[in-house]
Amino acid sequence: MAVARAAKTQRRTRIQEEKEERILDGALEVFSASGFRGTTIDQIAEATGMSKPNLLYYFRTKEAIYRRLLERMLFTWLEPLKAFDAEGDPQAEIRSYIRRKLEMSRDYPRESRLFANEMLQGAPHIGDELNGPLKQLVDEKADVIRAWIKAGKIARCDPYHLIFAIWSTTQHYADFDVQVRAVLGESRAGEGRFEDAARFLEQMFMRGLEIKGA
Amino acid sequence: MAVARAAKTQRRTRIQEEKEERILDGALEVFSASGFRGTTIDQIAEATGMSKPNLLYYFRTKEAIYRRLLERMLFTWLEPLKAFDAEGDPQAEIRSYIRRKLEMSRDYPRESRLFANEMLQGAPHIGDELNGPLKQLVDEKADVIRAWIKAGKIARCDPYHLIFAIWSTTQHYADFDVQVRAVLGESRAGEGRFEDAARFLEQMFMRGLEIKGA
């Protein structure tokens, strides 16, 4: 009766890897819709097709599952921002950042909603991440944007609010998906909405950041 | 032992009005942070300083409270969009819309989060409102924007995505408040952040919608 989660066992079984993945996938489904407090272990168990005790064999607590999901998500979520390159062409960098963020909203909407849920609740589980690594990363990229402004490559603006604007507009298509679909109606709610959004956002930000009279 | 909630009594007591208000206020506090599934009646009772059965004397169920909050919120939430005037100056109309939405994020952040929570969950309680009245209103205003474009008053763009962009950027300051504060840091996280945001957003949208070469 060895315990998979005990520190003793170093190597992970094939079954362990598979099941943990399945659990995380099912948990993401439920957590992203109902938040931490709003989801029950039974819901996750049902979503994965496992029994509750079996699920708790792989993750000691509900919170352990949630934390793992958040860790994972935060990492991939910040990837696009890290790619922001000071040496590159500002217009191209910003344009590709918008595009990548929009693709993430299209391809990983559940992760986006998980994050949004955590924010709405006041970030009780990742407050430290926000004040530490995230802030540091954003400060760094804000400097890059400021340098572009100083060099006369883009219009003068507040770099922090620019980043907020890109975040919010792109994530909106994942977090408020129901609303977007409802408003666009059946005819325009297909996958093409992401292309339309990309076109609009690129135009808006590009023009908004153009140097006047350039 | 008359029952306040019974259909019989037409007139509302002073006490009824006061208590109902208190309950809705406390409930908004909890629902907006934890969503419908995530909040308990006990939490609401504590937030209002009433006992649970007393609370259930005024609202039959948890859902009844939630629904009332949503109704109320939806109404005030759409007010700014209704004010959008086809006869007015496009630049001024859009500018003031941004400003009003931003003020709502500042003054009614809990309402914004309540709405966001409902959206994240897939709008199980107000799906009909979205597909009916909301869609209709947005369609109407999209026509107004299209007319401005046709008249050569603003740049060509997709009116729906323009509205989405205004919604998302402004509501971001309420829904992702923790993140905004964390990233801006202590020095800039004061109330002034809304002024900074307004300046940035107005500039971005105004330039983004300017007619090229005008």
Add this chain to the structure above:
DNA sequence: TGATAATTTGACCGGTTGGTAAAACATTAC
């Protein structure tokens, strides 16, 4: 093959949840 370790299950537990019943208490109208 059999022993050993890994996995899965059913039964269970104390605490919480949404909600009820009835009686005690307060307010209002006459």
Add this chain to the structure above:
DNA sequence: GTAATGTTTTACCAACCGGTCAAATTATCA
């Protein structure tokens, strides 16, 4: 003042919650 009505409380319930336990089952490997 008192009777009728409106409000609040105490005690309670069945279902659900996160999580444990020991036994049953399955996979691994010498």
